[in-house]
Amino acid sequence: xxxxxxxxxxxxxxxxxxxxxxxxxxxxxxxxxxxxxxxxxxxxxxxxxxxxxxxxxxxxxxxxxxxxxxxxxxxxxxxxxxxxxxxxxxxxxxxxxxxxxxxxxxxxxxxxxxx
Amino acid sequence: xxxxxxxxxxxxxxxxxxxxxxxxxxxxxxxxxxxxxxxxxxxxxxxxxxxxxxxxxxxxxxxxxxxxxxxxxxxxxxxxxxxxxxxxxxxxxxxxxxxxxxxxxxxxxxx
Numbered sequence: 001x002x003x004x005x006x007x008x009x010x011x012x013x014x015x016x017x018x019x020x021x022x023x024x025x026x027x028x029x030x031x032x033x034x035x036x037x038x039x040x041x042x043x044x045x046x047x048x049x050x051x052x053x054x055x056x057x058x059x060x061x062x063x064x065x066x067x068x069x070x071x072x073x074x075x076x077x078x079x080x081x082x083x084x085x086x087x088x089x090x091x092x093x094x095x096x097x098x099x100x101x102x103x104x105x106x107x108x109x110x111x112x113x114x115x
Numbered sequence: 116x117x118x119x120x121x122x123x124x125x126x127x128x129x130x131x132x133x134x135x136x137x138x139x140x141x142x143x144x145x146x147x148x149x150x151x152x153x154x155x156x157x158x159x160x161x162x163x164x165x166x167x168x169x170x171x172x173x174x175x176x177x178x179x180x181x182x183x184x185x186x187x188x189x190x191x192x193x194x195x196x197x198x199x200x201x202x203x204x205x206x207x208x209x210x211x212x213x214x215x216x217x218x219x220x221x222x223x224x225x226x
Contacts, residue, residue: 043216106158
């Protein structure tokens with residue numbers, strides 16, 4: 001079974017704090033993704049990574065950065081948290097396949113509240 | 116126009132009936148289409164994917180794809196209360212493994 005874990009289920013931080021969200025997968029997947037999910041807006045891609053030390057911006061990268069030092073770990077960093085970053089954050093991973101049908105496996109999510 | 120559109124619902128269906136969920140997408144280069152189920156407070160889990168025109172069946176679920184009309188649907192037969200969840204349509208972008216998600220349709224199955 002594919003397992004994607006995230007460091008925290010719930011997190012409360014203050015405006016201006018630096019926040020680290022960590023994601024670990026145990027299936028040797030090349031591709032990893034960070035999304036945020038907000039009511040009415042669905043899942044939106046923040047950043048993704050196709051390999052170690054490689055990262056690409058998704059649709060809403062502003063205010064975020066990422067780090068991928070090891071294949072199994074993908075970290076999302078909020079340099080200076082703001083209240084509009086209060087959201088559910090979901091990590092996903094998938095194999096680097098040839099086709100377009102590779103399933104993305106999701107972690108349990110981190111619900112971040114910024115006060 | 117959103118890239119992937121779904122009716123937000125809620126779609127209310129009686130137990131045992133067929134639930135029909137629709138999804139339209141704007142990128143004609145899209146190749147693969149996914150349906151995820153998400154229970155409240157949980158993360159999405161894959162139900163099935165489809166990449167060829169026509170129907171694909173998996174148990175009580177049937178996905179239908181019409182690329183000419185840029186339309187993908189999900190049918191849930193013999194709906195059960197445990198099917199009450201939000202169903203997310205996701206479309207693979209023309210390049211890479213990135214997905215674009217719709218906003219989801221909330222389904223309520225009433226006993």
